[in-house]
Every structure is written in structure tokens, then in C-alpha cells.
Amino acid sequence: xxxxxxxxxxxxxxxxxxxxxxxxxxxxLKKKLEEAKQKVQPAETPSDAAxxxxxxxxxxxxxxxxxxxxxxxxxxxxxxxxxxxPDEALQVYVNKVGRWVASQSERPDLxxxxxxxESADINAFAIPGGYVFLTRGLYQRLRNEAELAGVLAHxxxxxxxxxxxxxxxxxxxxxxxxxxxxxxxxxxxxxxxxIGSGAEVMARSLDKDAxxxxxxxxxxxxxxxxxxxxxxxxxxxxxxxxKKDDTAVALLxxxxxxxxxxxxxxxxxxxxxxxxxxxxxLESRLYRLRP
Amino acid sequence: MVATTxxxxxxxxxxxxxxxxxxxxxxxxxxxxxxxxxxxxxxxxKLSARPLEYLPAPAAQR
Numbered sequence: 001x002x003x004x005x006x007x008x009x010x011x012x013x014x015x016x017x018x019x020x021x022x023x024x025x026x027x028x029l030k031k032k033l034e035e036a037k038q039k040v041q042p043a044e045t046p047s048d049a050a051x052x053x054x055x056x057x058x059x060x061x062x063x064x065x066x067x068x069x070x071x072x073x074x075x076x077x078x079x080x081x082x083x084x085x086p087d088e089a090l091q092v093y094v095n096k097v098g099r100w101v102a103s104q105s106e107r108p109d110l111x112x113x114x115x116x117x118e119s120a121d122i123n124a125f126a127i128p129g130g131y132v133f134l135t136r137g138l139y140q141r142l143r144n145e146a147e148l149a150g151v152l153a154h155x156x157x158x159x160x161x162x163x164x165x166x167x168x169x170x171x172x173x174x175x176x177x178x179x180x181x182x183x184x185x186x187x188x189x190x191x192x193x194x195i196g197s198g199a200e201v202m203a204r205s206l207d208k209d210a211x212x213x214x215x216x217x218x219x220x221x222x223x224x225x226x227x228x229x230x231x232x233x234x235x236x237x238x239x240x241x242x243k244k245d246d247t248a249v250a251l252l253x254x255x256x257x258x259x260x261x262x263x264x265x266x267x268x269x270x271x272x273x274x275x276x277x278x279x280x281x282l283e284s285r286l287y288r289l290r291p
Numbered sequence: 292m293v294a295t296t297x298x299x300x301x302x303x304x305x306x307x308x309x310x311x312x313x314x315x316x317x318x319x320x321x322x323x324x325x326x327x328x329x330x331x332x333x334x335x336x337k338l339s340a341r342p343l344e345y346l347p348a349p350a351a352q353r
Contacts, residue, residue, distance in 0.1 A: 075316055075319070076311040076312055076313055076315070076316040077309045077310070077311050078306070078309060079315035079316055079319070080309040080310040080311055080315070081301060081306055081309035082301050082305075083312065083315050084319060088322065091322045092324065095322050095324045096328065096332040099324050099325070099326060099329035100329040100330065100332060100333045100338070103326050103330070108326060111323060112323065113319050113323050115319040117301075123301065135301065197307045198306055198307045199306045199307075199309045200307040212348070213348070216345065216346040216348070217345055219346070220343050220344070223341070224341060224343045226338030226340060229343075251301065251302060254303075265349060269346040269347070277343075279338070280336065280338065282336050285336055
């Protein structure tokens with residue numbers, strides 16, 4: 001089977017891939033900080049003496065507590081759009097697979113939460129703080145537990161690398177001009193101001209290199225967990241066959257590089273490295289959704 | 292109009308207008324499992340953790 005995947009992957013690689021772009025967030029943030037300081041300084045009075053340190057605080061990374069608070073708000077909003085599939089056995093099963101995969105990451109002690117949501121779309125979401133969701137539409141396409149592990153591992157990688165949090169960090173800094181709001185508004189308003197409306201941040205695209213990185217990490221995390229590491233590439237291959245104008249993949253294809261491009265990048269990264277690596281797919285243990 | 296039945300998609304507009312659902316959030320948090328439970332589950336499937344380095348980005352290999 002792997003030879004088949006490799007062949008498909010090779011074909012995808014021939015489709016011409018764009019070159020990697022830099023993702024130097026810190027530089028960007030520092031530039032924004034300098035701009036912010038220049039805005040703050042002319043108006044500085046003794047009562048505004050804390051302003052530069054406020055700007056400094058904006059540059060600092062979110063604490064884990066802040067990250068979880070932000071994540072809870074986004075997760076709650078996403079669940080407002082699509083509730084959980086009402087099947088406790090399914091949800092507990094997905095949590096066991098997800099938690100085992102997350103245990104292989106750099107953030108094993110985060111309070112990870114996994115869920116399958118009611119949506120016919122094919123998609124999955126990584127939310128800061130360790131909230132990971134996949135849609136019923138995607139879950140129904142999975143054929144074994146290794147594929148589920150691969151999909152969850154990609155999302156775990158986004159959380160581990162704080163990809164979405166970095167997007168929010170950027171908007172936090174961009175919002176410095178409106179810092180008066182931060183003084184007058186309550187925490188709820190500040191949070192809302194930061195994450196935007198609803199779960200809109202989940203409809204934003206990450207840098208494509210962040211997606212490729214999450215794919216590379218995803219196959220490794222699944223492999224570390226003992227699974228056949230090719231679960232994620234198999235799912236990508238299958239999703240890549242869905243017609244581009246199918247509404248089920250509209251958001252996924254809008255926010256991610258096409259699966260063929262992702263497979264091509266993965267193939268380049270894997271090369272011969274996994275040739276001696278195998279593992280169970282646990283097809284018989286995959287929890288079957290009731291239709 | 293509030294859609295309450297049927298399984299539908301999840302588009303950008305629906306994400307934007309989504310309203311916080313605390314009850315669902317608490318449900319998903321309640322279904323969380325511990326690392327120890329996950330390890331036990333892995334062992335039942337004969338899965339063992341193994342060391343594996345992250346893959347470098349393809350460009351870095353050139």
C-alpha cells in the first residue's frame with residue numbers, strides 16, 4: 001500500500017510547488033512595537049508613564065492561562081456554530097486517540113480536548129489551549145485509527161507550535177492604537193476584541209509553511225505514538241480526490257494548500273526516512289459512527 | 292432564521308456569526324481523558340511510544 005501512496009505522492013510532487021516563504025513573526029512584532037512606541041511617546045504624561053511597559057507586555061507571548069482563556073472562547077464559539085455529535089462513546093474514543101498522540105508532543109501536559117462536531121464539511125480545527133475538533137464529514141471518511149491519529153496529530157502540531165495564537169498575537173499588536181478600549185472595556189470585551197467575531201479566526205488561513213510544518217510534525221507524532229505514520233498522507237490523498245467545487249471542501253481548500261501540494265511537500269520531507277518504520281493501523285478498533 | 296436540524300456545512304459566515312455555547316464547551320471538557328488513560332488505551336492496541344525526530348523542511352535539505 002505504501003508504494004501506492006508513494007507513487008501518488010510523487011505525482012503530486014511533479015505539480016510544481018511554490019518556494020518557502022519566511023515566517024519571521026518576531027521581526028514583524030518588533031517593527032510594530034517600535035511604531036506603537038512612537039505613537040505612545042508624544043502623548044506621554046506622568047499619568048501615562050506605564051505606556052511603554054504596556055507596549056512591552058503586548059510583545060510578550062501569551063501565558064498558558066491566557067492561551068487557554070482565548071481557546072475556551074473560540075472553542076465555545078465554534079461549538080455555537082456546530083455542536084458536538086451526541087455520541088459519548090465516539091467522543092471519548094477520539095479523546096483517547098488524540099491524547100495519546102498529544103502525549104508525544106512538546107506539550108504533553110496541556111489539558112487536551114478533542115471532539116467531533118456536527119458538520120457535513122470535511123475539515124478539522126486546532127484552537128489555542130489544546131482544543132481540537134474534526135467534522136463528522138471528515139470522520140466518516142476515515143478507514144482506520146492510524147488515519148484518525150494522523151489527522152489529530154496535524155492539529156496537535158498547530159497547537160504545539162501556537163500557529164493560530166501567533167495570528168492573534170499579530171492582531172493584538174495591531175490593536176495597540178486602540179488601547180483606550182483596553183482600559184475602559186472589561187475582560188470579555190477585550191477578549192472579543194482580540195479574537196474577532198465568533199470563531200472567525202478559524203476561517204483565516206495560516207501561512208502555507210505552517211500547514212506544511214504541521215503535516216511534517218503530524219506524521220512524526222503519529223509515528224512516535226506507534227501508529228503507521230502514513231495515516232495522514234492517506235487521508236490527504238483521499239481528500240485531494242474530492243472535487244474542488246464541492247462545498248464540503250470549500251473552507252478547507254480556501255484555508256489550506258491543496259492536498260496534492262501538501263503530499264508533494266511531505267514526500268520531499270520524508271524521502272527514505274520512514275522506509276523501515278511501520279505500525280498498526282488498528283482498522284478494527286476505529287469507532288464506527290452511526291449513520 | 293435559525294437552523295436547528297439537519298447536518299450542514301460550516302462556512303465563513305457561520306463561523307463569524309457563531310455564538311458562544313457554554314453547555315457544549317462543558318461537555319467536550321468533561322470527555323477529556325488523562326495521559327495515563329490514553330497510555331492504557333494505547334497499550335490495549337499494542338501501540339508503544341518510540342523516539343522519532345521531526346522532519347526538517349525540504350528546503351533545509353538542499
